[in-house]
Each structure stands twice: as C-alpha cells, then as structure tokens.
Amino acid sequence: MIINIENLNFIYNIGTPFEKKALDDISISIEEGDFVGLIGQTGSGKSTLVQHLNGLIKPTSGKITIDGIDITNPDTKMKEIRKKVGLVFQYPEHQLFEETIYKDIAFGPKNLGLTEEEIELRVREAMELVGLDYETLKDRSPFEISGGQKRRVAIAGVIAMKPKVLILDEPTAGLDPKGRDDILDEIKKLYERENITIILVSHSMEDIARLANSILVMHNGKVIMHDKTREIFKSADLLEDIGLDIPQVTKLMKEFKKRGHQVKEDCLTIEEA
Numbered sequence: 001m002i003i004n005i006e007n008l009n010f011i012y013n014i015g016t017p018f019e020k021k022a023l024d025d026i027s028i029s030i031e032e033g034d035f036v037g038l039i040g041q042t043g044s045g046k047s048t049l050v051q052h053l054n055g056l057i058k059p060t061s062g063k064i065t066i067d068g069i070d071i072t073n074p075d076t077k078m079k080e081i082r083k084k085v086g087l088v089f090q091y092p093e094h095q096l097f098e099e100t101i102y103k104d105i106a107f108g109p110k111n112l113g114l115t116e117e118e119i120e121l122r123v124r125e126a127m128e129l130v131g132l133d134y135e136t137l138k139d140r141s142p143f144e145i146s147g148g149q150k151r152r153v154a155i156a157g158v159i160a161m162k163p164k165v166l167i168l169d170e171p172t173a174g175l176d177p178k179g180r181d182d183i184l185d186e187i188k189k190l191y192e193r194e195n196i197t198i199i200l201v202s203h204s205m206e207d208i209a210r211l212a213n214s215i216l217v218m219h220n221g222k223v224i225m226h227d228k229t230r231e232i233f234k235s236a237d238l239l240e241d242i243g244l245d246i247p248q249v250t251k252l253m254k255e256f257k258k259r260g261h262q263v264k265e266d267c268l269t270i271e272e273a
C-alpha cells in the first residue's frame with residue numbers, strides 16, 4: 001500500500017462565519033502501481049483531497065502516510081514529500097516561467113541537489129515520456145509553443161522529480177479533442193513504462209473509463225465509493241443518483257465494443273481487439 005489515509009477531516013476558515021467542511025472523515029488506502037480515477041461533482045472535495053497528498057494543505061485532523069512516511073507529521077520536510085508525490089495542477093502551463101523549456105523542466109530537479117549531468121538526463125527522459133523532442137525544443141521558450149505542448153512541459157517538470165505517486169488534476173481541461181486524446185495517450189504510456197502510482201482527477205467519465213483500474217467517487221466531502229473500475233460500473237445507478245453522467249458511459253462502452261475494442265477483465269482500459 002503506497003497511500004494510507006485515516007480519518008481525514010478538513011475544514012476551511014475554521015472558527016469563522018465562512019467555515020466549510022470540505023473533507024469528512026476519509027479513510028482509504030491506495031495500492032502501489034494502481035491507476036486511480038478520482039471523480040465527483042464540482043465542490044465535492046477532490047482538489048482539497050489531492051492537495052493534502054503533497055502536503056500543500058495540512059489536515060484539521062487525521063493522518064496520511066505515503067510510502068512509509070507520515071506526511072502529516074510537522075517534522076516531515078516538504079522536500080521529502082515532494083520527492084514522493086508530484087502534483088500537476090489544473091492549467092499547469094500558467095506556472096511556466098523560465099526562458100527555456102529546459103530550464104523550466106530542470107527547476108524542480110535542481111532543488112534536489114543533483115549534478116548537472118543527472119539533471120540533464122532527467123529533463124531528457126521526462127521530455128521523452130511526454131512526447132516532446134529534446135533537441136528541437138529544449139532551448140525554445142515555453143511561451144511560443146502550442147497549448148497542448150505547454151501542458152506537456154508542465155507535466156514533464158513534475159515527472160522529472162521522479163515521484164512515486166503522480167497526481168493529475170483535470171489534465172485535459174481546456175484542450176481541443178486532439179490535444180486531449182494526445183495527453184491521455186501520453187499518460188497511459190507513462191503509466192505503462194514507469195513504476196508509478198497515478199491519481200487522475202477528472203469530471204469526465206470517459207477519461208476515467210479509458211485509463212483507470214480503480215475509481216474513487218467523492219460526494220459532499222466523503223468518499224462514497226472506492227473499488228475496481230468494473231465494480232463501480234456495476235453500481236451505475238448510484239452514480240446517476242448523485243448526478244454523474246452514467247448514461248454516457250453506457251453509450252461509450254457500446255461504442256467501444258462496436259469499434260471492436262476489448263474491455264479488459266480487471267479494468268476498462270481499452271485495447272484493440
């Protein structure tokens with residue numbers, strides 16, 4: 001088990017008239033190497049939960065252990081947490097700031113105290129993993145490339161830290177259908193090639209159905225379901241009750257079958273038949 005969360009509660013603006021309970025007694029564990037899809041309506045607590053996993057937010061109460069370290073212990077250093085968990089925010093390209101793509105991706109690894117050779121190797125590998133050509137792009141400005149490529153640069157910057165857990169918060173938001181498919185394909189390849197645990201936050205059941213082996217469903221600050229993808233799909237009625245667009249999923253599955261894709265036994269990862 002790579003992530004263990006026990007009785008996690010979080011309240012925004014505690015003790016003020018704006019007090020808001022965002023996480024309500026969450027206890028879950030995630031196995032190493034799993035690809036978890038995190039879904040739920042806007043305001044259900046997804047972002048608040050993932051920000052706890054890389055130490056950005058400290059719980060009001062509860063405990064989180066990642067790969068053996070208690071990240072909720074005040075003595076645990078941020079640097080240790082960052083080495084374990086990489087978080088790609090929504091619209092991560094807004095955080096690009098260096099004058100070249102190389103420098104942007106190298107920014108995190110530099111803070112790990114690696115040698116220049118090690119940093120270069122990591123930048124190369126990360127760029128390759130997200131489908132960016134190192135030689136042609138490394139010296140270019142991150143501001144003169146397309147939106148989809150910018151997002152890849154931002155994701156590469158997190159991958160270059162070699163985290164054991166990679167969290168992607170709505171990685172396809174705002175991209176056109178082609179850009180979206182490309183990014184999802186890169187994420188799938190990354191998962192297959194690296195020994196990594198992925199948490200993908202998305203409101204798109206389609207994205208989740210294509211990639212995740214397990215699904216976590218949040219509702220009003222609680223985790224109301226956590227199971228293998230195929231089991232969750234059996235409970236489609238409940239998801240529909242809380243307003244997730246399940247008829248779309250049923251349609252999607254039919255479409256996949258029609259196109260001759262296979263739905264694998266243990267997850268819904270789509271494979272050519």
Ligand code: ADP
Pocket residue numbers: 012013020021022040041042043044045046047048049
């Ligand atoms: P999601 O990611 O599922 O959309 P969030 O984690 O962003 O949900 O939000 C959970 C709840 O916490 C919502 O009711 C939201 O309004 C509230 N919330 C989120 N961020 C803040 C904040 N910075 N201050 C106060 N309340 C917040």
